[in-house]
Amino acid sequence: MNIIEELEWRDAINQQTDAEGLKELVTEKKISLYCGVDPTGDSMHIGHLIPFMMMKRFQLAGHHPYILIGGATGTIGDPSGRTSERQLQTMEQVQQNVDALTAQMQNLFDFGGNDDVTMVNNYDWTHDLTLLDFLRDYGKNFNINTMLAKDIVSSRLDTGISFTEFTYQILQSMDYLHLFKHHDVQLQIGGADQWGNITAGLDLIRKKEGSEAKAFGLTIPLMLKADGTKFGKTAGGAIWLDPKKTTPFEFFQFWLNQDDRDVIKYLKFFTFLTQDEISALAEKVATEPHKREAQKTLAREMTHFVHGQKALDEAEKITSALFTGDVKNLTADEIEEGFKNMPTFEAPKEEKTSLIG
Numbered sequence: 536m537n538i539i540e541e542l543e544w545r546d547a548i549n550q551q552t553d554a555e556g557l558k559e560l561v562t563e564k565k566i567s568l569y570c571g572v573d574p575t576g577d578s579m580h581i582g583h584l585i586p587f588m589m590m591k592r593f594q595l596a597g598h599h600p601y602i603l604i605g606g607a608t609g610t611i612g613d614p615s616g617r618t619s620e621r622q623l624q625t626m627e628q629v630q631q632n633v634d635a636l637t638a639q640m641q642n643l644f645d646f647g648g649n650d651d652v653t654m655v656n657n658y659d660w661t662h663d664l665t666l667l668d669f670l671r672d673y674g675k676n677f678n679i680n681t682m683l684a685k686d687i688v689s690s691r692l693d694t695g696i697s698f699t700e701f702t703y704q705i706l707q708s709m710d711y712l713h714l715f716k717h718h719d720v721q722l723q724i725g726g727a728d729q730w731g732n733i734t735a736g737l738d739l740i741r742k743k744e745g746s747e748a749k750a751f752g753l754t755i756p757l758m759l760k761a762d763g764t765k766f767g768k769t770a771g772g773a774i775w776l777d778p779k780k781t782t783p784f785e786f787f788q789f790w791l792n793q794d795d796r797d798v799i800k801y802l803k804f805f806t807f808l809t810q811d812e813i814s815a816l817a818e819k820v821a822t823e824p825h826k827r828e829a830q831k832t833l834a835r836e837m838t839h840f841v842h843g844q845k846a847l848d849e850a851e852k853i854t855s856a857l858f859t860g861d862v863k864n865l866t867a868d869e870i871e872e873g874f875k876n877m878p879t880f881e882a883p884k885e886e887k888t889s890l891i892g
């Protein structure tokens with residue numbers, strides 16, 4: 536199974552520009568690929584994590600990921616998936632967020648250690664570009680009609696979109712061109728809402744580098760829950776990677792409480808477990824669902840990946856102490872945290888049948 540076939544098995548592909556071509560390329564050679572994130576906040580949440588988990592899969596298969604932090608694009612703001620204009624952040628805010636996200640990425644990928652990963656910031660090749668060069672070298676290759684037809688823009692035509700946000704797709708396209716030319720990056724991946732930006736980049740590459748240029752795009756599906764509610768959000772808000780915003784115990788509980796109907800989908804999508812390991816867990820969901828083996832494995836794998844072994848041990852310790860009621864070895868803080876984050880189970884509603892009438 537090559538990496539693309541593996542992603543297909545994991546149901547992790549939404550759209551691809553040339554499925555056969557990409558399969559051929561990844562079997563032929565080790566490629567470089569990239570995915571970007573904008574520093575719009577000081578922490579990623581689990582939604583952001585998804586494309587980077589896919590990058591990690593490529594890396595484990597021997598390919599070379601480039602992680603792009605959008606120090607430039609973050610000063611503009613991607614209009615994708617939004618119904619209204621963003622408020623601009625100050626340059627200082629953007630820089631603080633770049634630092635915070637860089638540190639988080641360093642936790643997930645082992646830079647300078649075993650992981651073969653490169654981190655780049657698009658501010659580096661964007662900040663000294665003059666307005667005239669921008670218009671002559673890049674703007675000239677973008678057709679307004681094509682730009683208007685992209686979902687990102689067309690969905691905003693009623694409410695309005697500034698020239699600044701309208702231009703965002705050009706900035707992201709410049710990144711792909713830059714990485715293609717200077718680092719031989721041949722694939723960009725992103726969430727489902729990135730399709731318009733990714734294909735804009737491919738058009739630019741073909742215009743500047745020739746129609747034969749071998750570059751590809753791939754998006755990852757939007758995660759849906761079986762009960763129809765939004766994945767990754769709880770009553771308390773998003774599930775953050777920053778342990779100060781979502782504690783490792785809360786993070787662990789989030790995964791532990793997934794529905795039987797979703798858990799196998801998430802194991803495939805989020806963990807690095809093999810096909811055989813996941814089939815064995817699917818069997819357990821079917822035969823002994825009360826043991827919640829699949830959920831426990833999901834919670835362990837994810838907490839370990841994001842927070843490491845020590846935090847996982849701690850989360851498991853609080854969970855099992857609360858479960859058995861044996862809390863004497865917990866500190867007051869641990870007990871308080873446990874209770875604060877205890878899942879609330881809704882009692883099944885009794886059917887009321889009226890005896891009269």
Ligand SMILES: N[C@@H](Cc1ccc(O)cc1)C(=O)O
Pocket residue numbers: 570571572573603605608613615657706707708710711729732
């Ligand atoms: N637009 C992407 C982030 C990004 C920025 C620059 C890029 O070159 C690529 C991706 C997002 O909002 O998720």
